[in-house]
Amino acid sequence: MTSTAPAPLRRDTARAPALSTGHLLLHAALILGSVAMLLPFGWMLATSLKSPPQIFTYPPSLVPNPVVWKNYLDTVQAMPFGRFYLNSLFVAVSVTTLQILTSSLAAFAFGRLRFRGREALFLVYLATLMIPFHVTMIPNFILVRFLRWFDTFYALIVPTAFSVFAVFLLRQYFRGIPVDLDEAARMDGASSFRIWAQVIMPLSGPVLAALTIFVFLGSWNDFLWPLVVSNSHATRTIPVGLATFRGQYNTDWHLLMAGSVIALLPVLLVYVVAQKRFVEGITLSGMGGR
Template sequence: MTAMPDAASPASPVAPGKTPATAVRARRDRHLIRKAATYIVMTVAALLVLVPFAWMISSSLKRNNEVFTVPIQWIPDEFRWSNFVEIWDRIPMVTYLRNSAFLAITITFLQVLTGSFAAYGFSKVRFPGRDALFVAYIATIAVPWQAYMVPQYIMMQEAGLTNTFWSIILLQAFGAFGVFLMRQYYMSIPDELVEAARIDGLSEYSIYLRIMLPLSKPALASLALLTFVNTWNDYMGPFIYLTSNELWTVQLGLRSFIGQYSADYAMIMTGAVISVLPIVVIFLLGQRYFIRGIATTGLKG
């Protein structure tokens, strides 16, 4: 027979001089300390990231001779809100913002559409050479843009699309990264769900529209946000293909403004704040879906 443990012996080893309740409290205190330390580190890191943005906002509300004062004066003596009115008279900011918004919205819509549709084929439709084709397509991400920049421009020039929005839209409407992101998310959706829909008589297009898209809102939001930010901040693409001032984006407009008023630092910061605000608003509205989409993408390879 197995000897029964002594009833007087403790259930778990406890350090000499400590009761089980004391040990539990010690573990809880250590957990709280680690959690507090983590929050402190993350808060400090977030503040460091926000310092340049705070300086930009502060500088946009100052006079030119107050921007580079040492030490930095974070709160101006006089808030010059007139800077945000005057800049609209200096440059056609409305035109620049409208052009950037048009390109960003159009390219975002097309990339989400083409990326999600191609990802459905690579993840849920079986055909010979599917995986090899996917690997070859994703490998194009490793090719630097400078390697095919000149051939792209020659193609657009021969097609007569330079100095038009079509050159930017056609070149950026498809992206290997979007296909990769959406495929990884689709791989986390059970194949049995798609097979059941096929048995019920749904076509591949219906499965994509009625099942895959509603289930992939977080990934779609992530791809949309990343594409919108990348297109809005793009400088080289519009710089190469758009020569008319009425077609310039906000990035080209601000660069031209800096060239003309290189010493007007406060106004430059004002334009930078205006150009960043749409990105901030878009991120705040979609951050919940963005975080969820990034966190769940790639759970299944």
């Protein structure tokens, strides 16, 4: 699109740059892009408030008239979205807590302790980062069945409570913390565990916050694994619940869109409120597209 050629980097003097033509053009393009970004959301919202005859009029309109709030009631009555929320929340909180716990302990060992085979083991960890989830999914599914965990929260939580990526990220961060702190603590008689708990972890606030958001979001939005291992409303998370809903009400677009709004709204609200944290979290962990 636009000619991004001119306009030298002005980040530092960003106080109040005069609106040059280049900037105006850029604004125009970005606003256009924003509209394109928001249009699907608007279309979703509009459809969720229309009655069926309104939905199927041509040409389609972005403004529901009259506004049909009852769609939401119908949706909630058709599918236990409240239950799905609770499930999602429970799974995401558990996964996040466990994953940060196990990963930070391991990262502490990799980054701060010396032991035989450290480098080799870390290399093995790293090597598996390359392997896509779908390679391990079938054996995991078989394992879950074997353990009789199918359609239980164990299946949803335990296999995802470990993360190579989190270990890697935390280790890199831990290594940046001066070793003198450990040594001073050790002089004072602190155990390794205590150093982890009272020196390293408190000093890792930013990375832990970022990781928390990242893991939580990933777990909340995860779809494939929960789909494979959950089989009843009791364990379905929001994405799986929504997909099930789709399966049953497959041309009732007003209800489906209302369901989508219900599924998206809380996350979007939290995101708008805590935007900065989110963006930090996603960029710090450097895997935005996940």
